[in-house]
Amino acid sequence: MGIYSVLGENLEQVKESLYTGKSGIGIDPRRTEMGFRSSLTGILPRPNLKGMLSRRERVGLPEQGEYAFMSTKQALDNAGITQDYLDNNEVGILFGNDSSAVPVIEAIDNMREKKDSTLLGSGSIFQSMNSTVTMNLSVILKLRGINLTVCGACASGSHAIGLGYFLIKQGLQDMIVCGGAQEINPESMCSFDGLSAFSVNHNDPTKASRPFDKDRDGLIPSGGAATVIIESLESAKRRGANIIAEVIGYGFSSNGDHISVPNVDGPVKSLEKAIKDANISPKDIDYINAHATSTPVGDMNEAQAIARVFEGCNVPVTSTKSQTGHEMWMGGASEVIYSILMMQNNFVAANINLDNPDEYSSKLNIPNKRIDHKIDTFLSNSFGFGGTNSTLIVKKFVE
Amino acid sequence: MNREEVIDKINDFLIDEFELEADQLTPDALLKDDLEIESLDFVDIVVIVEKEFGLKINGAEMKEVKTLDQFYTYIHTNLNK
Numbered sequence: 124m125g126i127y128s129v130l131g132e133n134l135e136q137v138k139e140s141l142y143t144g145k146s147g148i149g150i151d152p153r154r155t156e157m158g159f160r161s162s163l164t165g166i167l168p169r170p171n172l173k174g175m176l177s178r179r180e181r182v183g184l185p186e187q188g189e190y191a192f193m194s195t196k197q198a199l200d201n202a203g204i205t206q207d208y209l210d211n212n213e214v215g216i217l218f219g220n221d222s223s224a225v226p227v228i229e230a231i232d233n234m235r236e237k238k239d240s241t242l243l244g245s246g247s248i249f250q251s252m253n254s255t256v257t258m259n260l261s262v263i264l265k266l267r268g269i270n271l272t273v274c275g276a277c278a279s280g281s282h283a284i285g286l287g288y289f290l291i292k293q294g295l296q297d298m299i300v301c302g303g304a305q306e307i308n309p310e311s312m313c314s315f316d317g318l319s320a321f322s323v324n325h326n327d328p329t330k331a332s333r334p335f336d337k338d339r340d341g342l343i344p345s346g347g348a349a350t351v352i353i354e355s356l357e358s359a360k361r362r363g364a365n366i367i368a369e370v371i372g373y374g375f376s377s378n379g380d381h382i383s384v385p386n387v388d389g390p391v392k393s394l395e396k397a398i399k400d401a402n403i404s405p406k407d408i409d410y411i412n413a414h415a416t417s418t419p420v421g422d423m424n425e426a427q428a429i430a431r432v433f434e435g436c437n438v439p440v441t442s443t444k445s446q447t448g449h450e451m452w453m454g455g456a457s458e459v460i461y462s463i464l465m466m467q468n469n470f471v472a473a474n475i476n477l478d479n480p481d482e483y484s485s486k487l488n489i490p491n492k493r494i495d496h497k498i499d500t501f502l503s504n505s506f507g508f509g510g511t512n513s514t515l516i517v518k519k520f521v522e
Numbered sequence: 523m524n525r526e527e528v529i530d531k532i533n534d535f536l537i538d539e540f541e542l543e544a545d546q547l548t549p550d551a552l553l554k555d556d557l558e559i560e561s562l563d564f565v566d567i568v569v570i571v572e573k574e575f576g577l578k579i580n581g582a583e584m585k586e587v588k589t590l591d592q593f594y595t596y597i598h599t600n601l602n603k
Protein backbone atom coordinates (compact mmCIF):
# COMPACT_ATOMS: atom_id res chain seq x y z
CA MET A 124 0.00 0.00 0.00
CA GLY A 125 1.04 3.62 -0.53
CA ILE A 126 -0.28 7.02 0.44
CA TYR A 127 0.14 10.70 -0.37
CA SER A 128 -2.00 12.55 2.11
CA VAL A 129 -2.34 15.65 4.25
CA LEU A 130 -1.09 13.47 7.11
CA GLY A 131 2.14 12.58 5.33
CA GLU A 132 3.74 11.53 2.08
CA ASN A 133 4.53 7.95 3.06
CA LEU A 134 3.21 5.26 5.41
CA GLU A 135 5.63 6.03 8.24
CA GLN A 136 4.78 9.75 8.31
CA VAL A 137 1.07 9.00 8.17
CA LYS A 138 1.31 6.44 10.95
CA GLU A 139 3.09 9.02 13.12
CA SER A 140 0.41 11.65 12.38
CA LEU A 141 -2.34 9.21 13.28
CA TYR A 142 -0.52 8.27 16.46
CA THR A 143 -0.03 11.87 17.58
CA GLY A 144 -3.43 13.16 16.43
CA LYS A 145 -2.00 15.74 14.03
CA SER A 146 -4.40 17.74 11.90
CA GLY A 147 -3.75 18.26 8.18
CA ILE A 148 -6.12 21.24 7.90
CA GLY A 149 -5.19 24.84 7.15
CA ILE A 150 -6.33 27.98 5.36
CA ASP A 151 -6.01 28.61 1.62
CA PRO A 152 -5.89 32.40 1.02
CA ARG A 153 -6.86 31.90 -2.65
CA ARG A 154 -10.29 30.70 -1.54
CA THR A 155 -10.80 33.92 0.42
CA GLU A 156 -9.83 36.00 -2.64
CA MET A 157 -12.10 33.94 -4.89
CA GLY A 158 -15.18 34.52 -2.70
CA PHE A 159 -15.44 31.18 -0.95
CA ARG A 160 -17.61 30.93 2.12
CA SER A 161 -14.94 28.68 3.67
CA SER A 162 -11.19 28.94 3.10
CA LEU A 163 -10.44 25.81 5.11
CA THR A 164 -8.86 22.87 3.30
CA GLY A 165 -6.45 19.99 3.67
CA ILE A 166 -2.93 21.25 2.92
CA LEU A 167 -0.82 19.16 0.55
CA PRO A 168 2.20 20.05 -1.65
CA ARG A 169 2.18 19.11 -5.35
CA PRO A 170 4.87 16.50 -6.06
CA ASN A 171 7.55 17.27 -8.66
CA LEU A 172 7.49 14.39 -11.12
CA LYS A 173 10.20 15.75 -13.42
CA GLY A 174 12.90 13.11 -13.46
CA MET A 175 10.42 10.43 -12.31
CA LEU A 176 8.29 10.43 -15.45
CA SER A 177 8.95 11.46 -19.05
CA ARG A 178 7.36 14.61 -20.46
CA ARG A 179 4.82 12.56 -22.43
CA GLU A 180 3.84 10.66 -19.26
CA ARG A 181 3.48 13.91 -17.27
CA VAL A 182 1.52 15.92 -19.85
CA GLY A 183 -1.72 14.00 -19.32
CA LEU A 184 -1.60 13.96 -15.52
CA PRO A 185 -3.73 16.45 -13.59
CA GLU A 186 -3.12 17.28 -9.93
CA GLN A 187 -4.88 14.22 -8.50
CA GLY A 188 -3.15 12.05 -11.11
CA GLU A 189 0.20 13.22 -9.74
CA TYR A 190 -0.87 12.27 -6.23
CA ALA A 191 -2.07 8.90 -7.53
CA PHE A 192 1.24 8.26 -9.27
CA MET A 193 3.08 8.96 -6.00
CA SER A 194 0.87 6.67 -3.89
CA THR A 195 0.89 3.94 -6.53
CA LYS A 196 4.66 3.98 -7.01
CA GLN A 197 5.04 3.66 -3.25
CA ALA A 198 2.48 0.84 -3.10
CA LEU A 199 4.18 -1.13 -5.86
CA ASP A 200 7.61 -0.64 -4.27
CA ASN A 201 6.28 -1.66 -0.85
CA ALA A 202 4.64 -4.74 -2.38
CA GLY A 203 7.85 -5.67 -4.20
CA ILE A 204 6.23 -5.43 -7.63
CA THR A 205 8.64 -4.49 -10.40
CA GLN A 206 7.96 -3.27 -13.94
CA ASP A 207 9.18 -6.66 -15.09
CA TYR A 208 6.38 -8.28 -13.06
CA LEU A 209 3.78 -5.91 -14.54
CA ASP A 210 5.10 -6.65 -18.03
CA ASN A 211 4.72 -10.39 -17.59
CA ASN A 212 1.44 -10.68 -15.67
CA GLU A 213 -2.13 -9.49 -16.18
CA VAL A 214 -2.53 -6.72 -13.62
CA GLY A 215 -5.54 -4.40 -13.56
CA ILE A 216 -6.36 -0.97 -12.14
CA LEU A 217 -9.54 0.32 -10.47
CA PHE A 218 -9.42 3.81 -9.00
CA GLY A 219 -12.01 6.06 -7.47
CA ASN A 220 -12.05 9.56 -8.96
CA ASP A 221 -15.06 11.73 -9.62
CA SER A 222 -13.82 15.06 -10.97
CA SER A 223 -11.04 16.85 -12.76
CA ALA A 224 -12.00 20.49 -12.64
CA VAL A 225 -8.92 22.57 -13.44
CA PRO A 226 -8.09 21.08 -16.86
CA VAL A 227 -11.73 21.51 -17.92
CA ILE A 228 -11.79 25.13 -16.76
CA GLU A 229 -8.45 25.93 -18.42
CA ALA A 230 -9.58 24.40 -21.72
CA ILE A 231 -12.82 26.39 -21.72
CA ASP A 232 -11.07 29.62 -20.73
CA ASN A 233 -8.58 29.08 -23.56
CA MET A 234 -11.33 28.36 -26.08
CA ARG A 235 -13.24 31.46 -25.11
CA GLU A 236 -10.13 33.61 -25.41
CA LYS A 237 -8.48 32.12 -28.50
CA LYS A 238 -11.43 30.52 -30.28
CA ASP A 239 -9.13 27.77 -31.57
CA SER A 240 -9.19 24.21 -30.24
CA THR A 241 -5.76 23.42 -31.73
CA LEU A 242 -4.25 25.73 -29.11
CA LEU A 243 -5.42 23.62 -26.15
CA GLY A 244 -2.46 21.24 -26.26
CA SER A 245 -2.30 17.47 -26.16
CA GLY A 246 -2.67 16.89 -22.41
CA SER A 247 -5.96 18.70 -21.87
CA ILE A 248 -8.29 15.87 -22.90
CA PHE A 249 -6.40 13.24 -20.90
CA GLN A 250 -6.38 15.46 -17.82
CA SER A 251 -10.04 16.45 -18.14
CA MET A 252 -11.83 13.12 -18.04
CA ASN A 253 -12.92 11.51 -14.79
CA SER A 254 -11.03 8.39 -15.88
CA THR A 255 -7.80 10.41 -15.97
CA VAL A 256 -6.12 8.49 -13.15
CA THR A 257 -6.65 4.98 -14.50
CA MET A 258 -6.12 6.21 -18.08
CA ASN A 259 -2.69 7.61 -17.26
CA LEU A 260 -1.45 5.07 -14.72
CA SER A 261 -2.39 2.10 -16.90
CA VAL A 262 -0.22 3.54 -19.68
CA ILE A 263 2.66 4.55 -17.39
CA LEU A 264 2.69 1.12 -15.73
CA LYS A 265 1.82 -0.77 -18.96
CA LEU A 266 -1.06 -2.62 -17.29
CA ARG A 267 -3.03 -5.25 -19.21
CA GLY A 268 -5.94 -6.16 -16.92
CA ILE A 269 -9.16 -4.38 -15.95
CA ASN A 270 -8.77 -0.63 -16.56
CA LEU A 271 -11.62 1.33 -15.05
CA THR A 272 -12.43 4.40 -12.98
CA VAL A 273 -15.11 4.17 -10.32
CA CYS A 274 -17.22 7.32 -9.92
CA GLY A 275 -19.21 6.87 -6.75
CA ALA A 276 -18.95 10.35 -5.24
CA CYS A 277 -17.42 10.24 -1.75
CA ALA A 278 -17.54 6.44 -1.73
CA SER A 279 -15.52 6.08 -4.97
CA GLY A 280 -12.29 4.80 -3.42
CA SER A 281 -14.13 2.32 -1.24
CA HIS A 282 -16.20 0.95 -4.14
CA ALA A 283 -12.99 0.62 -6.19
CA ILE A 284 -11.48 -1.70 -3.58
CA GLY A 285 -14.78 -3.56 -3.14
CA LEU A 286 -15.20 -4.12 -6.87
CA GLY A 287 -11.57 -5.20 -7.18
CA TYR A 288 -12.13 -7.70 -4.38
CA PHE A 289 -15.20 -9.07 -6.19
CA LEU A 290 -13.27 -9.48 -9.46
CA ILE A 291 -10.50 -11.34 -7.68
CA LYS A 292 -12.96 -13.46 -5.70
CA GLN A 293 -14.65 -14.42 -8.96
CA GLY A 294 -11.30 -15.54 -10.35
CA LEU A 295 -11.39 -12.92 -13.11
CA GLN A 296 -8.19 -11.12 -12.07
CA ASP A 297 -5.16 -12.11 -9.98
CA MET A 298 -3.97 -8.64 -9.05
CA ILE A 299 -5.49 -5.16 -9.22
CA VAL A 300 -4.02 -1.78 -8.33
CA CYS A 301 -6.89 -0.17 -6.38
CA GLY A 302 -7.23 3.23 -4.82
CA GLY A 303 -8.73 6.67 -4.78
CA ALA A 304 -7.51 10.12 -5.80
CA GLN A 305 -8.81 13.56 -4.95
CA GLU A 306 -7.90 16.98 -6.33
CA ILE A 307 -7.53 19.67 -3.68
CA ASN A 308 -7.64 22.89 -5.74
CA PRO A 309 -10.25 25.60 -5.03
CA GLU A 310 -11.77 25.42 -8.52
CA SER A 311 -12.96 21.86 -7.88
CA MET A 312 -14.53 22.83 -4.57
CA CYS A 313 -16.37 26.10 -5.23
CA SER A 314 -19.72 24.54 -6.09
CA PHE A 315 -19.58 22.30 -3.01
CA ASP A 316 -18.68 25.37 -0.94
CA GLY A 317 -21.82 26.95 -2.37
CA LEU A 318 -23.95 24.36 -0.57
CA SER A 319 -22.76 25.85 2.76
CA ALA A 320 -21.63 22.38 3.80
CA PHE A 321 -18.09 23.45 4.76
CA SER A 322 -16.94 24.57 8.19
CA VAL A 323 -16.27 28.30 8.60
CA ASN A 324 -14.23 27.93 11.78
CA HIS A 325 -11.40 30.04 10.31
CA ASN A 326 -10.15 31.04 13.75
CA ASP A 327 -9.08 27.54 14.58
CA PRO A 328 -8.47 25.45 11.43
CA THR A 329 -7.11 22.37 13.21
CA LYS A 330 -10.23 22.27 15.40
CA ALA A 331 -12.67 22.80 12.53
CA SER A 332 -13.15 19.15 11.54
CA ARG A 333 -15.07 17.67 14.49
CA PRO A 334 -17.00 14.57 13.43
CA PHE A 335 -19.61 13.43 15.98
CA ASP A 336 -19.18 16.63 18.03
CA LYS A 337 -22.22 18.71 18.90
CA ASP A 338 -20.40 21.92 17.97
CA ARG A 339 -19.38 20.91 14.43
CA ASP A 340 -20.32 23.32 11.67
CA GLY A 341 -19.49 21.40 8.51
CA LEU A 342 -16.82 19.40 6.72
CA ILE A 343 -13.45 20.48 5.35
CA PRO A 344 -12.47 19.40 1.83
CA SER A 345 -9.18 17.60 1.52
CA GLY A 346 -7.37 15.31 -0.92
CA GLY A 347 -4.38 13.33 -2.12
CA ALA A 348 -4.25 9.68 -3.17
CA ALA A 349 -4.10 6.22 -1.68
CA THR A 350 -3.26 2.92 -3.34
CA VAL A 351 -3.59 -0.68 -2.22
CA ILE A 352 -2.44 -3.65 -4.26
CA ILE A 353 -4.99 -6.42 -3.91
CA GLU A 354 -4.41 -9.90 -5.22
CA SER A 355 -5.59 -13.46 -4.83
CA LEU A 356 -4.02 -15.48 -2.04
CA GLU A 357 -2.53 -17.82 -4.67
CA SER A 358 -0.90 -14.90 -6.48
CA ALA A 359 0.48 -13.45 -3.24
CA LYS A 360 1.92 -16.78 -2.16
CA ARG A 361 3.30 -17.57 -5.61
CA ARG A 362 5.40 -14.42 -5.62
CA GLY A 363 6.29 -14.63 -1.93
CA ALA A 364 4.50 -11.38 -1.06
CA ASN A 365 4.47 -9.84 2.39
CA ILE A 366 0.70 -10.13 2.88
CA ILE A 367 -0.57 -7.25 5.01
CA ALA A 368 -4.29 -7.94 5.26
CA GLU A 369 -7.26 -9.60 3.63
CA VAL A 370 -10.38 -7.91 2.27
CA ILE A 371 -13.08 -10.22 3.59
CA GLY A 372 -16.28 -8.28 3.03
CA TYR A 373 -17.84 -5.66 0.76
CA GLY A 374 -21.33 -4.29 1.18
CA PHE A 375 -23.09 -1.64 -0.86
CA SER A 376 -26.46 0.00 -1.17
CA SER A 377 -28.24 3.04 -2.50
CA ASN A 378 -30.49 5.13 -0.28
CA GLY A 379 -33.14 5.69 -2.96
CA ASP A 380 -33.77 8.96 -1.23
CA HIS A 381 -32.40 12.53 -1.20
CA ILE A 382 -29.48 13.60 -3.39
CA SER A 383 -27.43 15.15 -0.57
CA VAL A 384 -29.10 14.25 2.72
CA PRO A 385 -28.09 10.77 3.89
CA ASN A 386 -30.44 8.45 5.74
CA VAL A 387 -30.09 5.56 8.21
CA ASP A 388 -31.57 2.58 6.37
CA GLY A 389 -29.23 2.76 3.36
CA PRO A 390 -26.04 2.64 5.45
CA VAL A 391 -27.53 -0.11 7.66
CA LYS A 392 -28.08 -2.22 4.56
CA SER A 393 -24.51 -1.64 3.38
CA LEU A 394 -23.10 -2.55 6.81
CA GLU A 395 -25.21 -5.69 7.05
CA LYS A 396 -24.32 -6.83 3.52
CA ALA A 397 -20.60 -6.42 4.24
CA ILE A 398 -20.87 -8.40 7.49
CA LYS A 399 -22.84 -11.12 5.72
CA ASP A 400 -20.34 -11.24 2.86
CA ALA A 401 -17.50 -11.57 5.38
CA ASN A 402 -19.38 -14.40 7.07
CA ILE A 403 -18.74 -12.94 10.53
CA SER A 404 -20.89 -11.35 13.20
CA PRO A 405 -20.77 -7.70 14.35
CA LYS A 406 -18.94 -8.67 17.56
CA ASP A 407 -15.99 -9.86 15.43
CA ILE A 408 -15.27 -6.28 14.34
CA ASP A 409 -12.56 -4.67 16.50
CA TYR A 410 -12.67 -1.16 15.06
CA ILE A 411 -14.98 0.92 12.86
CA ASN A 412 -13.57 3.69 10.70
CA ALA A 413 -16.66 5.82 10.23
CA HIS A 414 -17.48 7.92 7.20
CA ALA A 415 -18.52 10.79 9.54
CA THR A 416 -17.48 13.98 7.78
CA SER A 417 -18.37 16.54 10.47
CA THR A 418 -21.78 17.48 9.10
CA PRO A 419 -24.64 17.23 11.61
CA VAL A 420 -27.09 15.10 9.58
CA GLY A 421 -24.47 12.78 8.13
CA ASP A 422 -22.76 12.06 11.44
CA MET A 423 -26.01 11.57 13.32
CA ASN A 424 -27.48 9.20 10.75
CA GLU A 425 -24.30 7.15 10.56
CA ALA A 426 -24.14 6.97 14.38
CA GLN A 427 -27.69 5.60 14.38
CA ALA A 428 -26.85 3.06 11.67
CA ILE A 429 -23.77 1.86 13.56
CA ALA A 430 -25.70 1.71 16.85
CA ARG A 431 -28.41 -0.37 15.20
CA VAL A 432 -26.06 -2.92 13.58
CA PHE A 433 -23.56 -3.04 16.46
CA GLU A 434 -25.98 -2.97 19.36
CA GLY A 435 -24.26 -4.24 22.51
CA CYS A 436 -20.79 -4.49 20.89
CA ASN A 437 -19.09 -1.36 22.33
CA VAL A 438 -16.62 -1.42 19.42
CA PRO A 439 -14.37 1.67 19.11
CA VAL A 440 -15.56 3.98 16.34
CA THR A 441 -13.58 6.95 15.04
CA SER A 442 -13.56 9.22 12.04
CA THR A 443 -10.04 9.89 10.78
CA LYS A 444 -11.60 12.81 8.93
CA SER A 445 -11.19 14.66 12.24
CA GLN A 446 -7.49 14.78 11.25
CA THR A 447 -7.59 14.68 7.45
CA GLY A 448 -10.75 16.54 6.54
CA HIS A 449 -12.95 14.91 3.92
CA GLU A 450 -10.82 13.24 1.25
CA MET A 451 -13.90 12.50 -0.84
CA TRP A 452 -13.11 10.33 -3.93
CA MET A 453 -9.93 9.20 -2.18
CA GLY A 454 -11.34 8.69 1.32
CA GLY A 455 -12.63 5.15 0.96
CA ALA A 456 -9.15 3.96 -0.02
CA SER A 457 -7.09 6.16 2.32
CA GLU A 458 -9.22 5.23 5.31
CA VAL A 459 -8.54 1.55 4.68
CA ILE A 460 -4.83 2.39 4.82
CA TYR A 461 -5.22 4.51 7.97
CA SER A 462 -7.07 1.61 9.60
CA ILE A 463 -4.44 -0.93 8.50
CA LEU A 464 -1.71 1.28 9.98
CA MET A 465 -3.62 1.27 13.28
CA MET A 466 -4.11 -2.51 12.99
CA GLN A 467 -0.39 -3.04 12.40
CA ASN A 468 0.55 -0.85 15.35
CA ASN A 469 -2.16 -1.83 17.85
CA PHE A 470 -3.83 1.51 18.39
CA VAL A 471 -6.96 3.45 17.49
CA ALA A 472 -6.22 7.04 16.52
CA ALA A 473 -8.12 9.68 18.44
CA ASN A 474 -11.28 11.12 16.99
CA ILE A 475 -9.78 14.55 17.62
CA ASN A 476 -11.96 17.54 18.46
CA LEU A 477 -14.74 15.42 19.93
CA ASP A 478 -15.48 17.42 23.06
CA ASN A 479 -19.28 17.17 23.29
CA PRO A 480 -20.88 14.12 21.68
CA ASP A 481 -24.40 14.63 20.34
CA GLU A 482 -27.36 12.49 21.41
CA TYR A 483 -26.53 9.75 18.88
CA SER A 484 -22.74 9.69 19.02
CA SER A 485 -22.88 9.59 22.84
CA LYS A 486 -24.29 6.07 22.47
CA LEU A 487 -21.17 4.90 20.63
CA ASN A 488 -17.68 4.21 21.95
CA ILE A 489 -15.80 7.05 20.23
CA PRO A 490 -12.39 7.65 21.83
CA ASN A 491 -11.28 11.28 21.67
CA LYS A 492 -7.80 10.24 22.81
CA ARG A 493 -5.63 7.61 21.16
CA ILE A 494 -6.14 4.20 22.72
CA ASP A 495 -3.97 1.09 22.70
CA HIS A 496 -6.14 -1.50 21.07
CA LYS A 497 -5.56 -4.76 19.26
CA ILE A 498 -7.34 -4.87 15.93
CA ASP A 499 -7.72 -8.10 13.99
CA THR A 500 -10.71 -7.05 11.89
CA PHE A 501 -11.98 -3.59 11.02
CA LEU A 502 -14.84 -2.12 9.07
CA SER A 503 -14.68 1.06 7.00
CA ASN A 504 -17.70 3.06 5.83
CA SER A 505 -17.92 5.44 2.88
CA PHE A 506 -21.06 7.22 1.74
CA GLY A 507 -21.66 9.71 -1.05
CA PHE A 508 -24.04 12.06 -2.85
CA GLY A 509 -26.93 10.29 -4.48
CA GLY A 510 -27.08 7.99 -1.48
CA THR A 511 -24.30 5.62 -2.58
CA ASN A 512 -22.97 3.54 0.32
CA SER A 513 -19.95 1.25 0.53
CA THR A 514 -18.64 -0.78 3.43
CA LEU A 515 -15.41 -2.78 3.48
CA ILE A 516 -14.27 -5.30 6.06
CA VAL A 517 -10.56 -6.04 6.30
CA LYS A 518 -8.82 -8.64 8.43
CA LYS A 519 -5.23 -9.04 9.55
CA PHE A 520 -3.64 -11.83 7.55
CA VAL A 521 -2.88 -14.96 9.51
CA GLU A 522 -1.28 -17.92 7.74
CA MET B 523 13.28 37.70 -36.81
CA ASN B 524 16.39 36.30 -38.50
CA ARG B 525 17.06 32.60 -39.01
CA GLU B 526 19.56 32.39 -36.15
CA GLU B 527 17.02 33.81 -33.72
CA VAL B 528 14.41 31.33 -34.96
CA ILE B 529 16.86 28.44 -34.48
CA ASP B 530 17.73 29.59 -30.94
CA LYS B 531 14.08 29.86 -29.92
CA ILE B 532 13.15 26.48 -31.35
CA ASN B 533 16.17 24.80 -29.77
CA ASP B 534 15.37 26.43 -26.43
CA PHE B 535 11.85 25.05 -26.29
CA LEU B 536 12.92 21.62 -27.52
CA ILE B 537 15.42 21.51 -24.64
CA ASP B 538 13.15 23.06 -21.99
CA GLU B 539 9.78 21.62 -22.90
CA PHE B 540 10.68 18.38 -24.66
CA GLU B 541 13.68 17.60 -22.48
CA LEU B 542 15.98 16.99 -25.46
CA GLU B 543 19.77 17.34 -25.16
CA ALA B 544 21.47 20.17 -27.08
CA ASP B 545 23.74 17.73 -28.94
CA GLN B 546 20.69 15.90 -30.33
CA LEU B 547 19.60 19.07 -32.13
CA THR B 548 21.52 18.69 -35.39
CA PRO B 549 19.99 20.17 -38.57
CA ASP B 550 19.57 16.77 -40.21
CA ALA B 551 17.90 15.19 -37.10
CA LEU B 552 14.60 13.56 -38.05
CA LEU B 553 11.82 14.91 -35.82
CA LYS B 554 10.04 11.58 -35.46
CA ASP B 555 12.79 8.98 -35.69
CA ASP B 556 15.72 10.81 -34.08
CA LEU B 557 14.04 13.24 -31.68
CA GLU B 558 11.10 10.89 -30.97
CA ILE B 559 8.55 13.68 -31.40
CA GLU B 560 5.28 11.80 -31.87
CA SER B 561 1.89 12.89 -33.19
CA LEU B 562 0.65 14.14 -29.79
CA ASP B 563 3.85 16.18 -29.36
CA PHE B 564 3.06 18.01 -32.61
CA VAL B 565 -0.20 19.15 -30.99
CA ASP B 566 1.89 20.79 -28.27
CA ILE B 567 4.34 22.23 -30.81
CA VAL B 568 1.41 24.07 -32.42
CA VAL B 569 0.64 25.67 -29.03
CA ILE B 570 4.27 26.58 -28.31
CA VAL B 571 4.91 28.05 -31.78
CA GLU B 572 1.81 30.21 -31.43
CA LYS B 573 3.04 31.42 -28.05
CA GLU B 574 6.69 31.95 -29.02
CA PHE B 575 6.28 33.27 -32.58
CA GLY B 576 2.64 34.35 -32.78
CA LEU B 577 2.41 32.01 -35.77
CA LYS B 578 -0.30 29.46 -36.52
CA ILE B 579 1.16 26.25 -37.92
CA ASN B 580 -0.64 24.67 -40.85
CA GLY B 581 -1.08 20.96 -40.12
CA ALA B 582 -0.99 19.88 -43.78
CA GLU B 583 2.23 21.83 -44.43
CA MET B 584 3.85 20.44 -41.26
CA LYS B 585 3.41 16.91 -42.62
CA GLU B 586 6.11 17.73 -45.18
CA VAL B 587 8.52 18.86 -42.44
CA LYS B 588 10.73 15.89 -41.62
CA THR B 589 14.03 17.29 -40.30
CA LEU B 590 14.88 19.94 -37.75
CA ASP B 591 16.42 22.08 -40.49
CA GLN B 592 13.17 21.94 -42.48
CA PHE B 593 11.32 22.97 -39.31
CA TYR B 594 13.60 26.01 -38.83
CA THR B 595 13.02 26.93 -42.47
CA TYR B 596 9.26 26.46 -42.23
CA ILE B 597 8.97 28.80 -39.24
CA HIS B 598 11.45 31.36 -40.59
CA THR B 599 9.78 31.48 -44.01
CA ASN B 600 6.29 31.83 -42.59
CA LEU B 601 7.36 34.50 -40.15
CA ASN B 602 8.71 36.59 -42.98
CA LYS B 603 5.80 36.12 -45.38
